[in-house]
Amino acid sequence: MYTEENTARLLPDVAVHAQPHLVGELDWVGMDGIEVPVRFDAGDGDVQRASARVGAFVNLRRPDKRGIHMSRLYLQVEQALSTQTLSADTLQGLLRGFLESHKDLSDRACLSIRFEHLVRRPALRSANSGWRSYPVTIEASMVGDEFLLEFGTEIVYSSTCPASAALSRQLIQDQFAKDFEAGKPLDHAAVLAWLGSEKGIVATPHAQRSVARLRVRPAAGAAFNLIDLIDVTERALGTPVQTAVKREDEQAFALANGGNLMFCEDAARRIQKALDADKALSDFHIRVEHQESLHPHDAVAYASKGVEGGYAGKGCA
Numbered sequence: 001m002y003t004e005e006n007t008a009r010l011l012p013d014v015a016v017h018a019q020p021h022l023v024g025e026l027d028w029v030g031m032d033g034i035e036v037p038v039r040f041d042a043g044d045g046d047v048q049r050a051s052a053r054v055g056a057f058v059n060l061r062r063p064d065k066r067g068i069h070m071s072r073l074y075l076q077v078e079q080a081l082s083t084q085t086l087s088a089d090t091l092q093g094l095l096r097g098f099l100e101s102h103k104d105l106s107d108r109a110c111l112s113i114r115f116e117h118l119v120r121r122p123a124l125r126s127a128n129s130g131w132r133s134y135p136v137t138i139e140a141s142m143v144g145d146e147f148l149l150e151f152g153t154e155i156v157y158s159s160t161c162p163a164s165a166a167l168s169r170q171l172i173q174d175q176f177a178k179d180f181e182a183g184k185p186l187d188h189a190a191v192l193a194w195l196g197s198e199k200g201i202v203a204t205p206h207a208q209r210s211v212a213r214l215r216v217r218p219a220a221g222a223a224f225n226l227i228d229l230i231d232v233t234e235r236a237l238g239t240p241v242q243t244a245v246k247r248e249d250e251q252a253f254a255l256a257n258g259g260n261l262m263f264c265e266d267a268a269r270r271i272q273k274a275l276d277a278d279k280a281l282s283d284f285h286i287r288v289e290h291q292e293s294l295h296p297h298d299a300v301a302y303a304s305k306g307v308e309g310g311y312a313g314k315g316c317a
């Protein structure tokens with residue numbers, strides 16, 4: 001008669017048997033793309049549940065062991081993330097569990113969580129609002145007792161080229177000189193009508209949808225304040241993409257673009273200045289990408305807080 005205990009004892013486990021011709025330590029072993037629901041507070045007290053993809057890994061420091069216990073990682077991920085709100089304490093406890101369950105095999109553990117978070121954003125002028133979905137990435141690692149945590153998101157905005165704006169203004173000036181002869185008195189009504197016609201905007205600067213990809217390390221004790229990070233960044237840029245748009249909102253957006261002409265370097269420095277003033281962040285990494293309408297390639301800039309041993313100078317990928 002089979003009991004659960006006997007069945008478990010009879011099941012073979014080939015992973016415990018090393019292959020003498022294949023030995024060596026492995027940097028990371030685990031699973032990626034684990035599907036699990038997560039509970040996340042973006043900083044407004046509204047805990048949302050989202051469908052996440054999770055990566056769970058440990059190193060394999062024993063060359064004489066063939067593999068790790070992947071099911072142990074999976075069960076700990078499922079039990080912790082589907083029931084607890086994401087926090088530094090939750091993730092630190094989960095990584096400690098990874099190492100405790102692999103104490104004879106591993107001394108490092110890491111975790112990545114990817115999901116989308118919905119945030120309601122108001123229109124620029126009208127009383128309307130709409131939802132924006134912001135991608136969230138959380139990465140945590142533990143080496144011995146050293147715990148490292150970062151999270152990131154993407155901000156989509158509009159960028160209008162300052163050089164193109166200057167060239168457009170010059171063409172408008174040329175058109176004005178053609179239509180209004182020098183030395184003759186100007187008729188206010190005629191000029192006003194001209195400015196409201198297509199001749200009054202004979203050229204327009206090129207603009208494009210742009211993306212700021214942010215990675216930040218919260219200061220000790222700080223929470224995942226995603227909404228604050230979004231607000232600070234969007235205010236610094238001045239031209240975040242909109243949700244509900246009536247004509248008055250579109251006009252306000254055009255005004256915002258005209259008042260916030262920027263190269264990718266300008267955008268990166270704006271965000272850098274804003275995040276540098278945030279005491280809740282110990283470090284940050286910024287990548288801005290202007291998806292040029294003039295070129296088939298993108299204009300890209302990077303910035304960081306400049307912390308020694310942090311993100312500064314960590315490559316341009």
